Amino acid sequence: AQSVTQLGSHVSVSEGALVLLRCNYSSSVPPYLFWYVQYPNQGLQLLLKYTTGATLVKGINGFEAEFKKSETSFHLTKPSAHMSDAAEYFCAVSDGTGRRALTFGSGTRLQVQP
């Protein structure tokens, strides 16, 4: 069984500040890990994903995440927040079989203060 824990349901940063959204996972097999973003009144969009290979993955809009197996973590970062980054972010894990697709975390709402 897989699970995802996102620490902090709400995160608030100032514009230009570092964004750090935390995600820890549990998986009995090598995981595939994902971050999705949901803007108000929209569906989710894939931000980035880790499957194999390089542990630091870059996504859209300047976001990146690092897979740390020893810490079972996949934290999302962005060096400098923009107002347009305000959204809800979901970490997700897949066992790679494709049958059940993804198990999502409970989400972190990012607020960006001017």
Next chain:
Amino acid sequence: EAQVTQNPRYLITVTGKKLTVTCSQNMNHEYMSWYRQDPGLGLRQIYYSMNVEVTDKGDVPEGYKVSRKEKRNFPLILESPSPNQTSLYFCASSPPQGREKLFFGSGTQLSVL
């Protein structure tokens, strides 16, 4: 434009009145899935379909039905809705390669009174 289309966008109904939420994708994806989103719980999978006439339960299938008679359509059926099914529902699809890259619809906000 490649997209997943859900209808309706908003729906208010009463307990016990059967309803269907439609979902259609124009990307020829084999895999389709329904999720419900509730505050503090993230997205939970209701049902999924690997291909036409192939469906299976997700994590929270109770009270829901689905069908997959055509590749493009994957309707969600609530035979006898109850207030605990008030939620935001998302349909999603993905291609055979990269099944985890889900393309989501815009959502259906359902309220059961």
